[in-house]
Amino acid sequence: MTLVVCSSFLSYSYNLYSVVDCCPLALNMGRWSFLYVILLYICTVSDCAHESDRVNVPKLKFSRKFSNHAYNSTGTSYTKNSQQGHHDEPTYPVILIPGDGGNQLEAVLNKTNVSHVYCTKQADQFTLWLDLEELLPLAINCFTDNIRLIYDNVTRSTHSPPGVTMTVPGFGETETVEWIDPSHLSFGKYFVGIVDYLVNRGYERGKSIRGAPFDFRKAPNTEAEYFKKLKALIEETYTLNNNQKVVIITHSLGGIYGLYFLNHMAQSWKDQYIRAYAPIASPFAGAVKVMRLLASGDDLDEKVINPLVVRPAQRTYPSSAWLMPSDKYWNASEVLVITPARNYTVSDYKEFFRDIEYDVGMEMRKDTKNLIYDLTAPGVPVFHVHGKGMPTPEQFMYDNIFEFPDDQPHVLFGPGDGTVNMRSFKAFLKWRDEQSQPVEEHEIEQGEHLAILQMPELHDYLYKKVLQSS
Secondary structure (H helix, E strand, O other): OEEEOOOOOOOOOOOOOOOOOOOOOEEEOOOOOHHHHHHHHHHHHOOOOOHHHOOOOOOOOOOOOOOOEEEOOOOOEEEOOOOOOOOOOOOOOEEEEOOOOOOOEEEEEEOOOOOOOOOOOEEEEEEEEOOHHHHOOOHHHHHHHHHOOEEEOOOOEEEOOOOEEEEOOOOOOOHHHHEOOOOOOHHHEOOHHHHHHHHOOOOOEOOOEEEOOOOOOOOHHHOHHHHHHHHHHHHHHHHHOOOOOEEEEEEOHHHHHHHHHHHOOOHHHHHHHEEEEEEEOOOOOOOOHHHHHHHHOOOOOOOOOOHHHHHHHHOOOHHHHHOOOOOOOOOOOOOOEEOOOOEEOOOOHHHHHHHOOOOHHHHHHHHHOOOOOOOOOOOOOEEEEEEEOEOEEEEEEOOOOOOOOOOOOEEEEEOEEOOOEHHHHHHHHHHHHOOOOOEEEEEEEOOOOOHHHHOHHHHHHHHHHHHOOO
Protein backbone atom coordinates (compact mmCIF):
# COMPACT_ATOMS: atom_id res chain seq x y z
CA MET A 1 0.00 0.00 0.00
CA THR A 2 1.03 3.62 -0.33
CA LEU A 3 0.97 5.89 2.68
CA VAL A 4 1.54 9.62 2.48
CA VAL A 5 2.60 10.94 5.87
CA CYS A 6 0.71 14.20 5.63
CA SER A 7 -2.06 15.48 7.81
CA SER A 8 -3.15 18.27 10.15
CA PHE A 9 -3.65 18.55 13.89
CA LEU A 10 -7.31 18.81 14.81
CA SER A 11 -9.25 19.18 18.06
CA TYR A 12 -10.00 17.52 21.38
CA SER A 13 -8.48 14.19 20.42
CA TYR A 14 -5.06 14.49 18.88
CA ASN A 15 -4.08 13.99 15.25
CA LEU A 16 -1.48 11.42 16.15
CA TYR A 17 0.09 10.62 12.81
CA SER A 18 0.71 14.27 11.93
CA VAL A 19 4.40 14.23 12.80
CA VAL A 20 4.92 17.13 10.44
CA ASP A 21 2.42 19.53 8.95
CA CYS A 22 2.96 17.93 5.56
CA CYS A 23 5.83 15.59 4.71
CA PRO A 24 5.79 14.51 1.04
CA LEU A 25 7.10 11.04 1.78
CA ALA A 26 5.24 8.09 0.28
CA LEU A 27 6.02 4.65 1.65
CA ASN A 28 5.32 1.77 -0.72
CA MET A 29 5.41 -0.92 1.91
CA GLY A 30 3.56 -2.35 4.84
CA ARG A 31 3.25 0.27 7.53
CA TRP A 32 4.33 -1.86 10.48
CA SER A 33 7.93 -2.60 9.59
CA PHE A 34 11.31 -1.62 10.88
CA LEU A 35 12.05 0.30 7.69
CA TYR A 36 8.75 2.18 8.03
CA VAL A 37 9.67 3.35 11.51
CA ILE A 38 13.14 4.41 10.36
CA LEU A 39 11.73 6.40 7.43
CA LEU A 40 9.07 7.97 9.60
CA TYR A 41 11.80 9.00 12.04
CA ILE A 42 13.91 10.47 9.23
CA CYS A 43 10.84 12.36 8.04
CA THR A 44 10.43 14.06 11.39
CA VAL A 45 14.01 15.35 11.67
CA SER A 46 15.14 15.81 8.06
CA ASP A 47 14.77 18.55 5.49
CA CYS A 48 11.37 17.21 4.41
CA ALA A 49 9.93 18.58 7.65
CA HIS A 50 8.94 22.21 7.93
CA GLU A 51 11.37 24.45 9.75
CA SER A 52 8.98 24.93 12.66
CA ASP A 53 8.70 21.16 13.17
CA ARG A 54 12.38 20.33 13.51
CA VAL A 55 13.87 19.44 16.81
CA ASN A 56 17.47 19.81 17.85
CA VAL A 57 17.94 16.35 19.29
CA PRO A 58 18.28 13.25 17.08
CA LYS A 59 15.53 11.16 18.72
CA LEU A 60 11.78 10.99 19.08
CA LYS A 61 11.76 10.77 22.87
CA PHE A 62 13.20 13.25 25.33
CA SER A 63 14.73 12.20 28.63
CA ARG A 64 12.02 11.80 31.24
CA LYS A 65 14.12 13.67 33.76
CA PHE A 66 13.46 17.33 33.13
CA SER A 67 16.63 19.20 32.33
CA ASN A 68 17.18 22.94 32.36
CA HIS A 69 17.08 22.92 28.59
CA ALA A 70 13.90 22.98 26.53
CA TYR A 71 12.37 24.28 23.31
CA ASN A 72 9.81 26.97 22.66
CA SER A 73 6.85 26.70 20.32
CA THR A 74 9.01 27.35 17.26
CA GLY A 75 11.55 24.69 18.22
CA THR A 76 14.18 27.23 19.30
CA SER A 77 16.12 26.22 22.39
CA TYR A 78 16.06 28.24 25.58
CA THR A 79 17.11 27.81 29.18
CA LYS A 80 14.13 27.13 31.40
CA ASN A 81 13.10 29.98 33.64
CA SER A 82 15.09 32.46 31.58
CA GLN A 83 13.20 35.61 30.74
CA GLN A 84 13.02 36.58 27.10
CA GLY A 85 11.65 39.52 25.21
CA HIS A 86 9.72 42.24 26.99
CA HIS A 87 10.37 42.02 30.74
CA ASP A 88 7.42 43.04 32.88
CA GLU A 89 7.09 42.08 36.50
CA PRO A 90 4.37 39.39 36.68
CA THR A 91 1.32 40.73 38.47
CA TYR A 92 -0.42 37.45 39.26
CA PRO A 93 1.16 33.98 39.06
CA VAL A 94 -0.56 31.30 36.97
CA ILE A 95 -1.52 27.66 37.51
CA LEU A 96 -2.36 25.72 34.32
CA ILE A 97 -4.84 22.82 34.48
CA PRO A 98 -4.98 20.93 31.16
CA GLY A 99 -7.88 19.15 29.51
CA ASP A 100 -8.62 15.66 28.24
CA GLY A 101 -5.37 14.36 26.79
CA GLY A 102 -3.64 17.65 27.62
CA ASN A 103 -0.65 16.30 29.53
CA GLN A 104 1.76 13.42 29.33
CA LEU A 105 1.24 10.06 31.04
CA GLU A 106 4.02 7.58 31.77
CA ALA A 107 3.89 3.86 32.42
CA VAL A 108 5.96 0.99 33.79
CA LEU A 109 5.11 -2.53 32.63
CA ASN A 110 5.51 -5.70 34.65
CA LYS A 111 2.86 -7.91 33.04
CA THR A 112 2.50 -11.65 33.07
CA ASN A 113 0.02 -11.67 30.21
CA VAL A 114 -0.40 -9.47 27.14
CA SER A 115 -3.30 -8.97 24.76
CA HIS A 116 -1.21 -9.82 21.68
CA VAL A 117 1.95 -11.89 21.27
CA TYR A 118 3.89 -8.91 19.93
CA CYS A 119 3.16 -6.69 22.96
CA THR A 120 5.83 -6.05 25.56
CA LYS A 121 5.42 -7.55 29.03
CA GLN A 122 8.25 -5.70 30.76
CA ALA A 123 9.26 -2.06 30.31
CA ASP A 124 10.92 0.61 32.39
CA GLN A 125 9.27 4.00 32.65
CA PHE A 126 8.21 5.28 29.22
CA THR A 127 5.83 7.83 27.74
CA LEU A 128 2.51 6.14 27.03
CA TRP A 129 0.60 9.34 26.22
CA LEU A 130 1.61 10.80 23.89
CA ASP A 131 4.24 8.92 21.90
CA LEU A 132 3.79 8.53 18.15
CA GLU A 133 5.38 5.09 18.21
CA GLU A 134 2.64 3.83 20.52
CA LEU A 135 0.02 4.65 17.87
CA LEU A 136 1.60 2.81 14.96
CA PRO A 137 -0.28 -0.20 13.54
CA LEU A 138 -0.04 -3.26 15.78
CA ALA A 139 1.54 -1.15 18.51
CA ILE A 140 -1.79 0.63 18.99
CA ASN A 141 -3.33 -2.64 20.16
CA CYS A 142 -0.76 -2.80 22.95
CA PHE A 143 -1.31 0.89 23.72
CA THR A 144 -5.05 0.36 24.06
CA ASP A 145 -4.58 -2.53 26.44
CA ASN A 146 -2.12 -0.57 28.59
CA ILE A 147 -4.05 2.69 28.84
CA ARG A 148 -7.49 1.20 29.56
CA LEU A 149 -8.99 1.24 33.04
CA ILE A 150 -10.79 -1.45 35.02
CA TYR A 151 -13.86 -0.49 37.05
CA ASP A 152 -14.38 -1.80 40.58
CA ASN A 153 -18.08 -1.82 41.39
CA VAL A 154 -17.37 -2.15 45.12
CA THR A 155 -15.02 0.80 45.55
CA ARG A 156 -16.70 2.74 42.70
CA SER A 157 -13.24 3.51 41.33
CA THR A 158 -10.96 2.45 38.49
CA HIS A 159 -7.46 1.08 38.29
CA SER A 160 -4.94 0.11 35.63
CA PRO A 161 -4.71 -3.45 34.29
CA PRO A 162 -2.49 -5.89 36.24
CA GLY A 163 1.17 -5.13 35.66
CA VAL A 164 0.64 -1.54 34.47
CA THR A 165 1.73 1.33 36.74
CA MET A 166 0.75 4.79 35.53
CA THR A 167 2.24 8.11 36.66
CA VAL A 168 1.62 11.73 35.77
CA PRO A 169 4.99 13.46 35.29
CA GLY A 170 5.87 17.12 35.75
CA PHE A 171 3.54 18.35 38.48
CA GLY A 172 4.47 21.95 39.32
CA GLU A 173 6.44 22.39 36.10
CA THR A 174 5.14 23.35 32.66
CA GLU A 175 6.97 20.95 30.35
CA THR A 176 4.38 18.17 30.33
CA VAL A 177 1.45 20.55 29.80
CA GLU A 178 3.21 22.67 27.18
CA TRP A 179 3.84 19.63 24.99
CA ILE A 180 1.83 16.42 25.10
CA ASP A 181 4.59 14.65 23.15
CA PRO A 182 8.14 14.92 24.57
CA SER A 183 9.51 15.11 21.00
CA HIS A 184 8.30 18.74 20.68
CA LEU A 185 6.95 18.20 17.19
CA SER A 186 4.25 20.64 16.19
CA PHE A 187 1.31 18.24 16.53
CA GLY A 188 2.08 18.00 20.26
CA LYS A 189 1.67 21.69 21.11
CA TYR A 190 -0.60 22.34 24.05
CA PHE A 191 -0.12 25.18 26.55
CA VAL A 192 3.21 26.16 24.97
CA GLY A 193 1.73 29.21 23.20
CA ILE A 194 0.42 30.68 26.45
CA VAL A 195 3.61 29.85 28.35
CA ASP A 196 5.90 31.37 25.72
CA TYR A 197 3.75 34.50 25.61
CA LEU A 198 3.97 34.95 29.38
CA VAL A 199 7.68 34.09 29.62
CA ASN A 200 8.31 36.83 27.09
CA ARG A 201 6.60 39.19 29.52
CA GLY A 202 8.57 38.30 32.60
CA TYR A 203 6.99 35.10 33.86
CA GLU A 204 9.20 32.22 35.00
CA ARG A 205 8.52 28.58 34.34
CA GLY A 206 8.26 26.70 37.60
CA LYS A 207 7.81 29.85 39.67
CA SER A 208 5.23 32.31 38.37
CA ILE A 209 3.71 29.94 35.80
CA ARG A 210 3.25 26.31 36.81
CA GLY A 211 1.42 23.23 35.61
CA ALA A 212 -1.00 20.94 37.44
CA PRO A 213 -1.30 17.87 35.19
CA PHE A 214 -3.58 15.00 36.22
CA ASP A 215 -4.82 11.61 35.06
CA PHE A 216 -7.38 12.90 32.59
CA ARG A 217 -8.93 9.46 32.20
CA LYS A 218 -10.47 9.77 35.65
CA ALA A 219 -13.10 12.01 37.23
CA PRO A 220 -12.75 14.12 40.41
CA ASN A 221 -14.67 11.72 42.68
CA THR A 222 -11.60 9.46 42.95
CA GLU A 223 -8.89 12.13 42.77
CA ALA A 224 -8.68 13.48 46.34
CA GLU A 225 -4.87 13.23 46.34
CA TYR A 226 -4.66 15.36 43.21
CA PHE A 227 -6.74 18.11 44.79
CA LYS A 228 -4.56 18.06 47.92
CA LYS A 229 -1.53 18.56 45.69
CA LEU A 230 -3.29 21.30 43.74
CA LYS A 231 -4.15 23.18 46.94
CA ALA A 232 -0.56 22.91 48.14
CA LEU A 233 0.76 24.04 44.75
CA ILE A 234 -1.44 27.13 44.79
CA GLU A 235 -0.35 28.04 48.32
CA GLU A 236 3.32 27.48 47.46
CA THR A 237 3.02 29.55 44.28
CA TYR A 238 1.36 32.34 46.26
CA THR A 239 4.31 32.35 48.68
CA LEU A 240 6.95 32.16 45.94
CA ASN A 241 5.47 35.24 44.29
CA ASN A 242 5.42 37.64 47.24
CA ASN A 243 1.96 36.62 48.40
CA GLN A 244 0.32 37.46 45.09
CA LYS A 245 -3.00 35.77 44.41
CA VAL A 246 -3.03 33.01 41.80
CA VAL A 247 -4.92 32.85 38.49
CA ILE A 248 -6.15 29.37 37.56
CA ILE A 249 -6.14 28.97 33.77
CA THR A 250 -7.74 25.79 32.48
CA HIS A 251 -8.64 24.16 29.19
CA SER A 252 -11.62 21.95 28.35
CA LEU A 253 -11.97 19.12 30.91
CA GLY A 254 -9.59 21.04 33.17
CA GLY A 255 -12.25 23.75 33.45
CA ILE A 256 -14.73 21.49 35.21
CA TYR A 257 -11.94 19.94 37.28
CA GLY A 258 -11.13 23.50 38.37
CA LEU A 259 -14.76 24.24 39.16
CA TYR A 260 -15.06 21.08 41.26
CA PHE A 261 -11.94 22.12 43.18
CA LEU A 262 -13.18 25.66 43.85
CA ASN A 263 -16.59 24.38 44.91
CA HIS A 264 -14.87 22.35 47.63
CA MET A 265 -12.67 25.12 49.02
CA ALA A 266 -13.67 27.48 51.83
CA GLN A 267 -14.54 31.01 50.73
CA SER A 268 -11.92 32.43 53.10
CA TRP A 269 -9.24 30.32 51.40
CA LYS A 270 -10.39 31.46 47.94
CA ASP A 271 -10.41 35.09 49.04
CA GLN A 272 -6.81 34.78 50.18
CA TYR A 273 -5.26 32.73 47.37
CA ILE A 274 -7.30 33.05 44.15
CA ARG A 275 -7.23 36.12 41.92
CA ALA A 276 -9.39 34.58 39.17
CA TYR A 277 -10.58 31.43 37.46
CA ALA A 278 -10.07 31.61 33.68
CA PRO A 279 -11.46 28.53 31.93
CA ILE A 280 -10.84 28.14 28.20
CA ALA A 281 -13.43 26.15 26.19
CA SER A 282 -14.95 24.57 29.28
CA PRO A 283 -17.73 21.98 28.76
CA PHE A 284 -19.76 23.01 31.80
CA ALA A 285 -22.78 20.94 30.70
CA GLY A 286 -20.97 18.21 28.75
CA ALA A 287 -20.66 17.63 25.00
CA VAL A 288 -22.69 15.59 22.52
CA LYS A 289 -19.48 14.46 20.81
CA VAL A 290 -18.83 12.06 23.69
CA MET A 291 -21.86 9.99 22.67
CA ARG A 292 -20.12 8.88 19.48
CA LEU A 293 -16.90 8.10 21.36
CA LEU A 294 -18.76 5.82 23.74
CA ALA A 295 -20.84 4.14 21.04
CA SER A 296 -18.42 3.74 18.15
CA GLY A 297 -15.03 4.94 19.33
CA ASP A 298 -13.12 8.00 18.22
CA ASP A 299 -10.47 7.74 15.52
CA LEU A 300 -8.44 10.56 17.09
CA ASP A 301 -9.12 12.59 13.94
CA GLU A 302 -6.83 10.22 12.02
CA LYS A 303 -8.55 8.14 9.37
CA VAL A 304 -5.83 5.48 9.47
CA ILE A 305 -6.87 4.59 13.02
CA ASN A 306 -9.75 2.18 13.38
CA PRO A 307 -12.06 3.62 16.07
CA LEU A 308 -13.02 0.12 17.13
CA VAL A 309 -9.40 -0.54 18.12
CA VAL A 310 -9.25 2.32 20.61
CA ARG A 311 -12.91 2.13 21.73
CA PRO A 312 -12.28 -0.53 24.41
CA ALA A 313 -10.03 1.93 26.25
CA GLN A 314 -12.01 5.10 25.58
CA ARG A 315 -15.15 3.60 27.10
CA THR A 316 -13.39 2.79 30.36
CA TYR A 317 -12.62 6.41 31.30
CA PRO A 318 -14.87 7.89 34.00
CA SER A 319 -14.11 11.32 32.54
CA SER A 320 -15.91 10.25 29.35
CA ALA A 321 -19.05 9.35 31.33
CA TRP A 322 -18.76 12.66 33.18
CA LEU A 323 -18.72 14.59 29.90
CA MET A 324 -22.03 13.23 28.65
CA PRO A 325 -24.62 15.97 28.04
CA SER A 326 -26.37 17.18 31.19
CA ASP A 327 -30.11 16.75 31.49
CA LYS A 328 -30.25 20.27 32.90
CA TYR A 329 -29.26 21.71 29.52
CA TRP A 330 -30.65 19.08 27.12
CA ASN A 331 -34.21 17.92 27.56
CA ALA A 332 -35.87 14.57 26.97
CA SER A 333 -37.36 15.71 23.63
CA GLU A 334 -33.94 16.34 22.06
CA VAL A 335 -32.59 13.24 20.35
CA LEU A 336 -28.82 12.81 20.61
CA VAL A 337 -28.44 9.45 18.86
CA ILE A 338 -30.75 8.10 16.15
CA THR A 339 -30.80 4.40 15.23
CA PRO A 340 -33.26 2.26 13.24
CA ALA A 341 -34.29 0.45 16.42
CA ARG A 342 -34.70 3.43 18.76
CA ASN A 343 -33.48 6.91 19.62
CA TYR A 344 -31.55 8.05 22.68
CA THR A 345 -31.90 11.27 24.68
CA VAL A 346 -30.47 12.39 28.01
CA SER A 347 -33.21 10.33 29.63
CA ASP A 348 -32.06 7.12 27.94
CA TYR A 349 -28.49 6.68 29.15
CA LYS A 350 -29.20 3.36 30.87
CA GLU A 351 -30.67 1.94 27.66
CA PHE A 352 -27.85 3.49 25.63
CA PHE A 353 -25.16 1.70 27.67
CA ARG A 354 -27.16 -1.54 27.62
CA ASP A 355 -27.47 -1.42 23.85
CA ILE A 356 -23.77 -0.76 23.28
CA GLU A 357 -23.13 -3.66 25.67
CA TYR A 358 -21.21 -1.63 28.20
CA ASP A 359 -23.31 -1.50 31.37
CA VAL A 360 -20.26 -0.40 33.40
CA GLY A 361 -20.60 2.95 31.63
CA MET A 362 -23.88 3.60 33.42
CA GLU A 363 -22.24 2.93 36.77
CA MET A 364 -19.57 5.50 35.97
CA ARG A 365 -22.25 7.94 34.88
CA LYS A 366 -23.99 7.50 38.25
CA ASP A 367 -20.67 8.16 40.01
CA THR A 368 -19.97 11.37 38.09
CA LYS A 369 -23.31 12.93 37.14
CA ASN A 370 -23.69 15.03 40.29
CA LEU A 371 -20.07 16.21 40.67
CA ILE A 372 -20.91 19.66 39.27
CA TYR A 373 -24.51 18.99 38.26
CA ASP A 374 -25.90 22.18 39.80
CA LEU A 375 -23.01 24.31 38.45
CA THR A 376 -22.51 26.06 41.77
CA ALA A 377 -20.81 29.42 41.33
CA PRO A 378 -17.09 29.24 42.20
CA GLY A 379 -17.02 32.36 44.37
CA VAL A 380 -14.09 33.97 42.52
CA PRO A 381 -13.87 36.26 39.47
CA VAL A 382 -14.56 34.25 36.29
CA PHE A 383 -13.25 34.95 32.78
CA HIS A 384 -14.41 32.26 30.35
CA VAL A 385 -12.92 32.30 26.85
CA HIS A 386 -14.29 30.01 24.15
CA GLY A 387 -14.55 29.73 20.42
CA LYS A 388 -17.56 30.01 18.16
CA GLY A 389 -18.44 29.61 14.51
CA MET A 390 -17.25 26.01 14.20
CA PRO A 391 -19.64 23.22 13.17
CA THR A 392 -20.07 21.08 16.28
CA PRO A 393 -21.63 17.62 16.56
CA GLU A 394 -25.20 17.91 17.84
CA GLN A 395 -26.77 14.64 16.77
CA PHE A 396 -25.55 11.27 15.44
CA MET A 397 -27.58 9.17 13.04
CA TYR A 398 -27.04 5.48 12.35
CA ASP A 399 -28.92 3.57 9.65
CA ASN A 400 -28.95 0.17 7.97
CA ILE A 401 -25.66 0.91 6.24
CA PHE A 402 -23.82 2.73 9.02
CA GLU A 403 -24.98 0.43 11.77
CA PHE A 404 -25.16 1.14 15.48
CA PRO A 405 -22.85 0.94 17.35
CA ASP A 406 -19.92 -0.44 15.35
CA ASP A 407 -19.92 1.98 12.40
CA GLN A 408 -19.27 5.69 12.34
CA PRO A 409 -22.59 7.60 12.12
CA HIS A 410 -23.78 10.53 10.06
CA VAL A 411 -23.29 13.79 11.96
CA LEU A 412 -25.69 16.72 12.27
CA PHE A 413 -23.97 19.90 13.38
CA GLY A 414 -24.85 22.91 15.48
CA PRO A 415 -23.05 25.89 17.05
CA GLY A 416 -19.92 25.52 19.15
CA ASP A 417 -16.14 25.24 18.77
CA GLY A 418 -16.06 21.94 16.90
CA THR A 419 -16.07 19.88 20.09
CA VAL A 420 -18.18 21.56 22.79
CA ASN A 421 -21.73 22.74 22.11
CA MET A 422 -22.51 26.42 22.62
CA ARG A 423 -25.18 25.80 25.26
CA SER A 424 -22.58 23.99 27.37
CA PHE A 425 -20.17 26.92 27.09
CA LYS A 426 -22.82 29.39 28.16
CA ALA A 427 -24.18 27.45 31.12
CA PHE A 428 -21.83 29.35 33.44
CA LEU A 429 -23.54 32.68 32.71
CA LYS A 430 -26.10 31.97 35.43
CA TRP A 431 -23.35 32.79 37.94
CA ARG A 432 -23.88 36.48 37.17
CA ASP A 433 -26.95 36.22 39.38
CA GLU A 434 -25.36 33.93 41.94
CA GLN A 435 -22.13 35.59 43.05
CA SER A 436 -20.87 39.09 43.70
CA GLN A 437 -17.57 38.57 41.87
CA PRO A 438 -17.49 39.42 38.14
CA VAL A 439 -18.44 36.78 35.59
CA GLU A 440 -17.23 37.58 32.07
CA GLU A 441 -17.36 35.86 28.70
CA HIS A 442 -15.07 36.37 25.70
CA GLU A 443 -15.86 34.64 22.40
CA ILE A 444 -13.27 34.10 19.67
CA GLU A 445 -14.53 33.71 16.11
CA GLN A 446 -13.33 30.46 14.52
CA GLY A 447 -11.70 29.55 17.81
CA GLU A 448 -11.54 25.80 17.32
CA HIS A 449 -11.43 23.79 20.54
CA LEU A 450 -7.73 22.98 20.55
CA ALA A 451 -6.30 25.52 18.12
CA ILE A 452 -7.59 28.34 20.34
CA LEU A 453 -4.71 27.69 22.74
CA GLN A 454 -2.22 29.05 20.20
CA MET A 455 -4.29 32.10 19.17
CA PRO A 456 -2.86 35.58 19.88
CA GLU A 457 -6.33 36.90 20.70
CA LEU A 458 -6.56 34.46 23.58
CA HIS A 459 -3.07 35.32 24.85
CA ASP A 460 -3.73 39.05 24.73
CA TYR A 461 -7.06 38.71 26.50
CA LEU A 462 -5.65 36.60 29.32
CA TYR A 463 -2.68 38.90 29.82
CA LYS A 464 -4.41 42.27 29.58
CA LYS A 465 -7.83 41.44 31.05
CA VAL A 466 -7.07 38.79 33.64
CA LEU A 467 -3.41 39.06 34.63
CA GLN A 468 -2.85 42.83 34.50
CA SER A 469 -6.22 44.22 35.60
CA SER A 470 -6.61 44.98 39.28
